[in-house]
Amino acid sequence: MTIAGMTSGTLSNAAEGSLSRFDAAPELALAWHRAGQGAVLCTVVQTWGSAPRRTGSQLVVGGDGRIEGSVSGGCVEGAVVVEAQDALAQGCHKLLEFGVSDGDAFAVGLACGGTIKVLLEPVGSVLKEETLDALVTARREREAVAYEVSLKSGKGRLVEAGAYPERLRMDRSGVEEDGNTFVAVHNPPLRLIVVGAVHIAQALVPMAQIAGYDPVVIEPRAAFGSEERFPGVRILEDWPDDAVAQIGFDSRCALVLLTHDPKLDDPALMAALRSECFYIGALGSKRTHGQRRERMIEAGFGTADIARIHGPVGLDIGAASPSEIAVSILAEITAVLRGKAE
Template identity: 80%
Template sequence: MTSGTAQADLTIFDNAPELALQWHREGVGAVLCTVVQTWGSAPRRTGSQLVVAGDGRMEGSVSGGCVEGAVILEAQAALEAGTHKLLEFGVSDDDAFAVGLACGGTIKVLLEPVGHTLKTEVLEALVLARTERRPLAYEVDLTSGQGHLVNIASYPDRMRLDRSGVEEDGTTFVAVHNPPLRLIVVGAVHIAKALLPMARIAGYDPVLIEPRAAFGSAERFPGERILDDWPDEAVEKLGLDARTALVLLTHDPKLDDPALMAALRGECFYIGALGSKRTHGQRHQRMIAAGFMQDDIARIHGPVGLDIGAASPAEIAVSILAEMTAVLRGKAE
């Protein structure tokens, strides 16, 4: 049995392409607005997107609020004209301070009307790839507005760093579309009840694995995606790619270890396991006995989470999410 959504959901922070395609198909029209260049400490990074519908609806953000109004008006004009447009805004010190910056700067936003310069078939292929967790890059000429999807091998550094941006020629913008971050949690315990919604807010698509029906019920975890398979079977179905974090919370080697072994053979960027130092030492020995090398086992963060003195389940969840973030962003010690 699986409760919740049957396929990988994209978070509300990263669904602009999907929403743009939906609004276009509904016949109201849509414009995808993308940050292509900005100042160094901007509240929205390069590649951030806002989608504007022909009826005035909007979702997303390109600046934190200081230029959205102007972008929406320009987007509706671009949709009516059926042409792309590159906007440039000089943000004043006062406006920058209002959205959390120390000083102002410049922001450039590309407007792409769906079905015109942004071809429907290109957007459909992009949305399909995102649904299937296949990384892609979208390359667009800022002068002509013509864009197309390219193989990730064309931009290995950008894909690895998850960094969209303008190339050295000054006219080619590359939007990186890596699979959404995903968190797989094994064990429907109190920590999981706090960790899953926190992770979703941070941009993860969370999945809970719990074969014990009394623990992993929809009543205890309303709205969550729950797999009641054995953990090794569940992670095999889900896949463990480089955009996936795995957190083991059961304390039960019969449940944790099969998933852990699958993770050590996979590409998870983060593997965390609950338990004391003594418990982790025993886990270490079991992995050695299973044939894993020391370098493999060193990928396991155990005891799980940063040492922040966490006591309650919610505080432990905070520590886990913080450690996941540090590892993802290359800030882990």
């Protein structure tokens, strides 16, 4: 990808809708700036102790005072908004530092206090519109990029993903060893591909959306995969092999198979095993999973490939209801994503 060659793009309802409100700060900042109301992108650049939000978390402040996103869980947002409005008026960047006391930490559900640094970048005067536009375009096209900015001067630029491979791999923004260069990682949004619009999927999909996933439901049976059952969710009424070819799998994708039907599950499963999909889970008993393993062996997959399949799907938490099973699935996906799976 050539950063300089990116074309202009505006935030569409579809693009904004594919991201949670906490993840759409760049898109909103660009849209608010272009609407003429002004915008400041506020980013957590360093944390110490039990800081409320992780490094890289963002809040966008509009010139009219509206806000979206979060940099502190609520305990210092008011001060950030005031400082952001001042930065917008002056056309300069600011680096703020806040100590979160034990009392404030308790108010936002933390066990103890911490410290955070927040970088404020007014769009246009500091964070150039063309740079932000290129970032939004990369995010929309699922291209991994990094934003590199000097905390002293406020000057920033987009760089190719290869410039910070370890940060991109770990999905970890942070300050470099020079103490001045902050690198914000912008990986493609996480996607959850669900095969089978069953009752478990009805619970799992909204949970995944809250967790920041962009879900897609594959279901050739129209009665199951309806708008009424999955409002606002992308539904593909194709057979899984056609649907998977349309979607494509990458390292930011999780696949969950819920149909119990090999005719539906297996084509998607085999496509995922040939991809870099970070999580593959399949519903069914141990006996069902054993049969699934045999089919995959017959299809030519090796032991290491088959070991990637989590089956029965989900952490063993004694789940019984569809909602509890959905919780166990999302918990296992998170554990694998964060490297905590056994």
